Amino acid sequence: MTARPSLLDRGLRLFTDVRPGESGTALLLTLNIFVIFVAYSIMKVLREGLVLVAGGVDAKAASAAAQAILLLAIVPLYGMLASRVPRRRLINVVTTIFVACLGGFYILRLLHVSVGIVFYVWLGIFSVMVVAQFWGFANDVYTTDEGKRLFPIVMFGSSAGAVVGAWIPRFVQELIGVSQLFLVAGALLLLSIAISNLVDARERRRTELGVSDAFTTGTIPAATGQFRAATGEYRVPNEAYRQESGTFRAVTELPEDDEADAPPESTGGAFQLVFRSRYLLLMAGLVLLLNWVNSGGENILAAFVQATADRTVAAGDAAGRTAEELLNRFYSGYQGTVNLVGMGLQLFVVSRVIKYVSVPRAVLILPLVAFVGYAAILFVPILGMVRWMKTAENSTDYSLNNTVRQALFLPTTREEKYKAKQVVDSIGQRAGDVLAAVTWFGGTMWLGLGYTELAAVNLGLVAVWLVIAVFIGRRYARLEAVAEG
Numbered sequence: 001m002t003a004r005p006s007l008l009d010r011g012l013r014l015f016t017d018v019r020p021g022e023s024g025t026a027l028l029l030t031l032n033i034f035v036i037f038v039a040y041s042i043m044k045v046l047r048e049g050l051v052l053v054a055g056g057v058d059a060k061a062a063s064a065a066a067q068a069i070l071l072l073a074i075v076p077l078y079g080m081l082a083s084r085v086p087r088r089r090l091i092n093v094v095t096t097i098f099v100a101c102l103g104g105f106y107i108l109r110l111l112h113v114s115v116g117i118v119f120y121v122w123l124g125i126f127s128v129m130v131v132a133q134f135w136g137f138a139n140d141v142y143t144t145d146e147g148k149r150l151f152p153i154v155m156f157g158s159s160a161g162a163v164v165g166a167w168i169p170r171f172v173q174e175l176i177g178v179s180q181l182f183l184v185a186g187a188l189l190l191l192s193i194a195i196s197n198l199v200d201a202r203e204r205r206r207t208e209l210g211v212s213d214a215f216t217t218g219t220i221p222a223a224t225g226q227f228r229a230a231t232g233e234y235r236v237p238n239e240a241y242r243q244e245s246g247t248f249r250a251v252t253e254l255p256e257d258d259e260a261d262a263p264p265e266s267t268g269g270a271f272q273l274v275f276r277s278r279y280l281l282l283m284a285g286l287v288l289l290l291n292w293v294n295s296g297g298e299n300i301l302a303a304f305v306q307a308t309a310d311r312t313v314a315a316g317d318a319a320g321r322t323a324e325e326l327l328n329r330f331y332s333g334y335q336g337t338v339n340l341v342g343m344g345l346q347l348f349v350v351s352r353v354i355k356y357v358s359v360p361r362a363v364l365i366l367p368l369v370a371f372v373g374y375a376a377i378l379f380v381p382i383l384g385m386v387r388w389m390k391t392a393e394n395s396t397d398y399s400l401n402n403t404v405r406q407a408l409f410l411p412t413t414r415e416e417k418y419k420a421k422q423v424v425d426s427i428g429q430r431a432g433d434v435l436a437a438v439t440w441f442g443g444t445m446w447l448g449l450g451y452t453e454l455a456a457v458n459l460g461l462v463a464v465w466l467v468i469a470v471f472i473g474r475r476y477a478r479l480e481a482v483a484e485g
Contacts, residue, residue, distance in 0.1 A: 015156075016351035017149045025199055025206075026150045029138055032195040034157035034164075036134060039188035040127055041165025042181055047116075047123050067124035068430040074125060075426055079223065079270035079419035087137060087222035088200045090418070094133060095193050098126055102186040109179040128426035130189075131158075135406045136417040137196065140217070141203050143228050144410040144480055148359060152351035155403045159343045207232045223266045223415035230484040237413060244478040245412070246278025266415045273420040279475045280416060282468055283408060284424045286363075289465040291432025292439070293370055294397065296458050299440045300451050301390050304383045305330050334387060341395035350400050359407050359480075360473030366401040367465045369393055374462060377455040408472065411479040 003020035005013075008027075012018040018026065082090050101122060108115050138154060139147060169181055176184075200218070208216045217234075226234040227241065237245075267273070274280045309326040312318045318326060353362050373389030409417050439457060443449035449457075 012153060015347050016152045017355065018153075019149075021206075022146070022150060025141065025202055026153050028195055028199050028202070029141070029150075029154045030157035032157070032192050032199065033131075033134055033154060034161040035188050035192045035195065036130060037158045037161025038165035038168065039185040039192075040123075040131075041162050042168055042185045042188075043123050043126075045166065045169040046178070046181055047120050065434060066121045068427070068434055070121065070125060071128070071426045071430060074129070075270050075422045078129065078422055079266075082223035082418040083221050083266035083415070085221060086218055087140060087418070088197055088218060090222045091133060091137060091196045091200075092193055095130065095189055095196075098130065099186045099189045102182045102189070106179055106182040106186075109182070124430070125426075128429055129422060132421050132425040133418075134196075135409070136222075136421050137199075139406070139409045139412075139417045139421075140222070140228070140414055141199065142410065143230055143232055144407075144483055145230060147410040148354050148407055149351070151403050151407055152346065152354065155350070155399070155406070156343070156346045158402070159339070159346050159398060163339050163343070221266065223418045225267050225413055225415055227411065227413045227483060234414070238482075241479070241482045244279075244475060244482055246281075246475065247276055266419070268415075270419040270423050273416055274423045277416070277420070279412075279472070279479065280420050280424060282472045282475065284428045285468050286465065286472060287405070287424055287428030288432045288435070289461055289468065290366070290397070290401075291429050292435045293458050293461050293465065294393065295433050295436030296439055296454065296461075297370075297374070297390055297393060299436065300377070300454055300458075301386050303451055304386045308383050334391065338391055338394045338398070341391065342398040345395060345399035346403070350403050353400060354404065354407070358477075359404055360477045362400060362404045363408070363469045363473050363476075364466065366393070366396050367462050367469055369396050371459065371462045371466065374455045374459040378452055378459070381452045381455075408476055411476065411483040 005018070005020040006023065008023040009018050009020055012023050012026070078094065081093065085093070105115050105119055105122075138151070142150060168184075169178075172181065172184065204216055204218050208218075213219060224234070225236065227237055229235045237247075268276070274284055305327060306323075309318075309323040309330070312326060313321075313323050321329075353365070357365075370393050373393055376385055376389060409421055412420070440454070443454050443457065
């Protein structure tokens with residue numbers, strides 16, 4: 001007998017295709033990422049004040065480089081842990097370490113120890129590792145078909161969490177003090193651990209009732225060489241799967257004996273997994289270029305805004321406001337518009353695009369939007385054009401592109417979801433940010449490039465990004481077909 005959809009299932013169908021019984025886990029995962037992003041947004045507010053007091057803008061630049069260097073050491077350690085413990089324990093241990101760090105920052109603040117620079121570096125590591133861990137878990141919970149349908153709902157939690165988290169410090173710090181916000185963020189992360197454990201138990205009951213306790217995801221390591229088939233089973237990649245993923249070295253086959261049903265062990269370190277798979281290398285390149293282009297665009301926008309504010313004040317048209325006040329007013333409206341448009345796209349557009357346009361084509365949309373935007377700046381280099389171009393780029397990135405980028409990991413193996421994803425997301429993001437800074441300072445200070453010339457540089461980067469997106473889409477489609485077969 002076919003299960004009937006609940007009232008909640010039917011309600012969520014306004015936003016995406018929800019099957020009977022799926023709304024519970026989807027909403028729990030949405031709440032989980034919402035809580036994580038509320039905590040992160042609170043910490044972002046703390047970060048800016050602490051680092052500027054500690055060392056100013058130069059300290060921020062140095063801290064960003066330190067994040068990239070530390071991640072090169074931390075990501076392999078994370079991969080080693082993922083190869084040894086189940087996914088539930090992995091999440092519990094890693095998140096608890098970050099909570100303990102927040103407690104340490106709180107104590108140091110009480111002792112009047114300056115923590116600005118250290119906290120800035122720490123938060124940069126947290127922001128990529130914990131978020132990547134969450135999406136690795138979500139990819140592990142869902143099959144490819146389930147993820148494509150339900151990720152649009154889950155991703156809304158991050159958008160809403162970022163908005164809510166940014167407002168909390170403004171009202172709460174006057175009641176409890178600034179330092180106590182460390183404890184608020186820590187409590188939220190503990191709540192996220194509880195939600196993750198609830199989802200893990202719920203999904204194991206749903207999908208692994210007939211599996212021996214020794215071979216369930218509650219027992220085996222998080223990072224194994226299996227992938228999630230369309231049936232929900234965890235399978236060993238066959239030769240066809242390995243060819244489509246572009247794996248250069250075959251995954252170890254299971255022995256033909258009594259242990260044939262045992263899950264394969266991890267087949268390499270985090271960086272090793274990425275460098276031997278064309279699919280993962282392409283995704284690392286995509287993340288790097290995305291952040292390179294986006295950060296470069298933000299620099300161009302900031303330069304236009306600064307120049308416009310200075311001219312307005314100099315001309316006496318600022319109505320008594322300073323340049324700083326004009327900048328704050330601009331960015332308040334700009335960020336508010338980006339968040340509002342992004343949330344609207346996430347709720348009503350993203351699931352339809354994934355369903356009717358498909359993931360391989362959807363991965364092309366953001367670079368196409370960026371290409372049109374930067375080309376427009378070359379012909380109309382004014383603040384209004386830059387503002388609306390960046391609004392379109394960022395709102396598409398925060399909604400559709402983020403959802404699609406997470407969905408690209410659905411047909412990968414468990415070790416790629418937990419280990420390689422940390423490399424792709426963390427190193428790709430930080431390397432892109434560093435390259436954007438080098439491009440900006442090198443272009444403006446050494447080569448004397450103007451804003452339109454830098455927009456042309458971004459246009460060239462977007463062209464490369466588009467080519468990579470085409471190849472990723474093709475490989476994803478073939479991987480998905482193998483997984484479903």
